[in-house]
Amino acid sequence: QVQLVQSGAEVKKPGASVKVSCEASGYTFTSYYLHWVRQAPGQGLEWMGIINPSGGSTNYAQKFQGRVTMTSDTSTSTIYMELSSLRSEDTAVYYCARSSGALDSWGQGTLVTVSS
Amino acid sequence: SYVLTQPPSVSVAPGKTARIPCGGNNIGSKSVHWYQQKPGQAPVVVIYYDSDRPSGIPERFSGSNSGNTATLTISRVEAGDEADYYCQVWDSSSDHRVFGGGTKLTVL
Numbered sequence: 001q002v003q004l005v006q007s008g009a010e011v012k013k014p015g016a017s018v019k020v021s022c023e024a025s026g027y028t029f030t031s032y033y034l035h036w037v038r039q040a041p042g043q044g045l046e047w048m049g050i051i052n053p054s055g056g057s058t059n060y061a062q063k064f065q066g067r068v069t070m071t072s073d074t075s076t077s078t079i080y081m082e083l084s085s086l087r088s089e090d091t092a093v094y095y096c097a098r099s100s101g102a103l104d105s106w107g108q109g110t111l112v113t114v115s116s
Numbered sequence: 117s118y119v120l121t122q123p124p125s126v127s128v129a130p131g132k133t134a135r136i137p138c139g140g141n142n143i144g145s146k147s148v149h150w151y152q153q154k155p156g157q158a159p160v161v162v163i164y165y166d167s168d169r170p171s172g173i174p175e176r177f178s179g180s181n182s183g184n185t186a187t188l189t190i191s192r193v194e195a196g197d198e199a200d201y202y203c204q205v206w207d208s209s210s211d212h213r214v215f216g217g218g219t220k221l222t223v224l
Contacts, residue, residue, distance in 0.1 A: 102149035102164035
């Protein structure tokens with residue numbers, strides 16, 4: 001079955017960077033685009049961007065342009081999301097999700113806390 | 117950028133029908149996906165491409181999309197349907213995905 005397993009929770013100071021991983025299994029890694037979606041405490045879902053695991057092309061939401069980098073490692077079927085210049089408003093659960101039109105499989109989420 | 121508008125909350129009695137709207141400019145020309153999210157859990161798709169239902173999702177869940185409003189309908193609502201529901205589309209002009217703000221469904 002399709003599984004997306006994300007790295008563990010992180011605590012970062014303002015101004016730092018965080019890198020979250022998402023390891024895929026149960027399907028052909030290069031056949032589906034993968035997304036990153038975040039959810040601040042008590043808030044809704046916010047789309048951050050998409051990566052084509054085959055080739056690594058990306059498309060980021062305007063809000064995160066210049067601060068986010070999404071990468072792919074086909075040798076380990078893993079994608080990464082790095083967010084820089086962290087501020088308190090970036091405290092959120094970060095999800096990876098596979099798309100086949102809809103986002104049909106989601107990781108378990110990674111809590112990133114930004115606090116001094 | 118494209119905006120999707122959902123009411124913050126909808127309440128319904130058990131056994132009744134809940135309708136959750138998702139408004140957007142000419143949304144009927146786009147494909148709409150719906151997600152259910154329960155507290156502490158990742159979202160789960162309950163309707164895709166306007167009205168298709170993934171395997172494992174009860175037939176009580178249905179979707180429609182026309183004009184400026186897409187609607188998720190949940191028939192014979194059960195206590196276990198209490199959750200947040202999000203609509204989502206692909207905005208072709210930006211090649212970005214967009215989520216609605218979410219609707220909290222309360223079963224009275």
